[in-house]
Amino acid sequence: MITSMPGLGIILGAEFLAATGGDMAVFGTADRLAGFGGVAPVPRDSGKISGNLRRPQRYNRRLQRVFPTSALFSIRHCAESRRFYERKRAEGKRHTQAVLALARRRVNVLWALLRDGRCYEFSPPNALAA
Structure with missing residues (x-):
């Protein structure tokens, strides 16, 4: 199933499964998975100052390699990803x-x-088919 997604082949798919343990229930939401992988900003607010979003310091290095690498591959091989990147x-x-x-x-x-x-x-x- 994972191998059919453009940019996420056998090797990156295996690295994804190894880094996550294959159990998505551990994360609960896509936001937590993105934070665990280091591709989602986290707030670094202090006192009255708010809105400081920074890259997280603690994240899984293997997932941090998988997500951007698969994005780079998808830019080359998937027209939808290329359009998003160019936008x-x-x-x-x-x-x-x-x-x-x-x-x-x-x-x-x-x-x-x-x-x-x-x-x-x-x-x-198709939303109407469901």
């Missing part, structure tokens, strides 16, 4: 920021696929 670049984001934004989006997609037990489809599922 972020057009918004003024640097290359690294655009790749991390794509990696974060792919975490949400991967989470939904694993939660629903579905394979990746290039078009979104």
Whole structure:
């Protein structure tokens, strides 16, 4: 199931499973998985100051390698990912920021696929069919 997602092949899929233990119930939400993988910002607020979002200092190094690497591969091989990346670049984001934004989006997609037990489809599922 994981191998059908563009940019997430056999090796990166195996690294993902090894890093997470294969049990998604441990994380609870896609946000927690993204935080564990180091691709989601965490608040570093203090006192009256709020809104300071920084990259987390504690995250799983293996997942931090898997998510951006799969995003880079998907930019090359998937037209949808390439359009998302180019849109972020057009918004003024640097290359690294655009790749991390794509990696974060792919975490949400991967989470939904694993939660629903579905394979990746290039078009979104039809809401009326359900």
